[in-house]
Amino acid sequence: MDKASFRYALGHFASGVTIMTISAGGRLHGMTVSAFASVSLEPPLILVCVEHSTLMHQLLHEKSTFAVNILGERGEATSRFFADNARLEGPEFREGSYRLGATGSPILLDATAYLEARVYGRHDAGDHTVVVGEVLGLEVLGETDPLIFYRGGYRQLKG
Numbered sequence: 001m002d003k004a005s006f007r008y009a010l011g012h013f014a015s016g017v018t019i020m021t022i023s024a025g026g027r028l029h030g031m032t033v034s035a036f037a038s039v040s041l042e043p044p045l046i047l048v049c050v051e052h053s054t055l056m057h058q059l060l061h062e063k064s065t066f067a068v069n070i071l072g073e074r075g076e077a078t079s080r081f082f083a084d085n086a087r088l089e090g091p092e093f094r095e096g097s098y099r100l101g102a103t104g105s106p107i108l109l110d111a112t113a114y115l116e117a118r119v120y121g122r123h124d125a126g127d128h129t130v131v132v133g134e135v136l137g138l139e140v141l142g143e144t145d146p147l148i149f150y151r152g153g154y155r156q157l158k159g
Helices: 003-010 056-061 076-084 083-087
Strands: 018-024 028-034 036-040 044-053 065-071 098-100 105-106 111-125 128-140 147-150 153-156
Touching: 018 044, 018 056, 018 076, 018 105, 028 044, 028 056, 028 105, 036 105, 044 056, 044 065, 044 076, 044 111, 065 105, 065 128, 076 147
Parallel strands: none
Antiparallel strands: 018 028, 018 065, 036 044, 044 128, 065 111, 098 105, 111 128, 147 153
């Protein structure tokens, strides 16, 4: 099986869009993550898949807490920003666009909800690490419809 066919097939699975954030190594950092899911209600566990080559992967070895910000339908620009490596050349967070959560991780003010977590487990999986986080806190910030990623593009729910 070739990589292009694999990506094409996976593109047929719609996913929500999140921004994983962390405060570590003297910096605030975030990246777009679509590989996010709930794992368990008791204890409350989530998972995110983080590519080995990313700064996030490196920072997760320095600090064991992070946040996952769930984007609503108006979050496409935010998602695109945190998916573009050009953001790494300067400050990633604009004043007034975030606040620090209890873990010190950035909480995006335009997110519809967020969860803060502590690393519960790590599992190598090919070129990614599956990071399981135990949820320490969460909040729903709005009731907007979700931003969806499907077949290589951003979509919105139709009512």
